Amino acid sequence: MATIGFIGGTGPEGLGLAMRLALADDRVLIGSRRPDRAEAAAQQVREALAAVGREADVGGGVNRDVVREAEIVVIVVPFDGHEATLNDLREEIGGKIVVDAAVPLAFVGGQPGIAAVEQGSATEQAQALLPEARVIGAFHNLSARKLQALEDEMAGDVLITGDDAEAKQAVMELVERMPRLRPVDAGALAMSSFVEGLTALLLSINRRYKSQAAVQVVGIE
Numbered sequence: 001m002a003t004i005g006f007i008g009g010t011g012p013e014g015l016g017l018a019m020r021l022a023l024a025d026d027r028v029l030i031g032s033r034r035p036d037r038a039e040a041a042a043q044q045v046r047e048a049l050a051a052v053g054r055e056a057d058v059g060g061g062v063n064r065d066v067v068r069e070a071e072i073v074v075i076v077v078p079f080d081g082h083e084a085t086l087n088d089l090r091e092e093i094g095g096k097i098v099v100d101a102a103v104p105l106a107f108v109g110g111q112p113g114i115a116a117v118e119q120g121s122a123t124e125q126a127q128a129l130l131p132e133a134r135v136i137g138a139f140h141n142l143s144a145r146k147l148q149a150l151e152d153e154m155a156g157d158v159l160i161t162g163d164d165a166e167a168k169q170a171v172m173e174l175v176e177r178m179p180r181l182r183p184v185d186a187g188a189l190a191m192s193s194f195v196e197g198l199t200a201l202l203l204s205i206n207r208r209y210k211s212q213a214a215v216q217v218v219g220i221e
């Protein structure tokens with residue numbers, strides 16, 4: 001079990017991931033720019049687990065304090081706050097494992113798409129901004145709404161990118177602790193733009209099918 005800190009964890013994606021990992025008996029820490037928002041979100045995690053008869057090991061605090069305490073740091077801020085947030089936390093993050101779930105979503109003419117990122121993807125931007133950290137891309141394609149619906153198991157694949165084998169293994173093990181979610185090694189950090197782009201595709205599919213679709217790769221064991 002690990003201590004996992006969520007930077008921007010007060011939003012729906014961070015809350016959903018925190019709930020699922022708390023359900024898997026990890027200790028989760030909700031990070032926010034404001035301590036009162038962090039504590040309110042931590043309480044939401046407690047209540048969500050209580051509703052399914054479980055207890056959560058959850059805390060909350062400002063992002064910087066959460067980074068200090070966490071073994072694994074998950075980035076769940078919107079892309080427009082990504083660069084400034086990571087710059088601000090660089091020193092505290094140091095050489096930790098960082099899981100980036102941010103998607104540089106952009107809507108053009110009402111259609112979901114992906115904004116151009118100088119480094120190629122949000123995940124590669126994170127690695128460029130945090131040179132000492134071991135950055136892994138994951139969770140981009142998981143619907144926040146489904147993550148938070150704890151009464152249902154969440155099926156699908158989590159596509160994982162990264163250049164550090166040990167950090168990638170640690171994140172794959174994290175995913176394995178969530179029933180029915182399967183970690184899939186999607187390759188190097190350089191593959192991250194494809195994974196992030198799939199989120200725009202899923203949004204387009206969801207609009208048409210009124211769904212919360214997930215990704216599943218067939219033909220691998």
Ligand SMILES: NC(=O)c1ccc[n+]([C@@H]2O[C@H](COP(=O)([O-])OP(=O)(O)OC[C@H]3O[C@@H](n4cnc5c(N)ncnc54)[C@H](OP(=O)(O)O)[C@@H]3O)[C@@H](O)[C@H]2O)c1
Nearest residue numbers: 008010011012013032033037076077078081102103140144
């Ligand atoms: N929602 C989904 O279904 C989903 C699915 C896959 C991936 N994602 C990705 O996951 C990330 C989080 O998604 P979300 O829907 O949870 O986002 P969100 O609600 O827009 O933001 C999450 C939290 O980030 C903090 N934040 C907002 N603007 C910020 C800024 N400029 N600088 C620093 N912190 C800021 C806020 O927390 P405080 O005000 O408490 O600090 C907010 O509650 C996004 O990058 C998104 O693309 C989302």
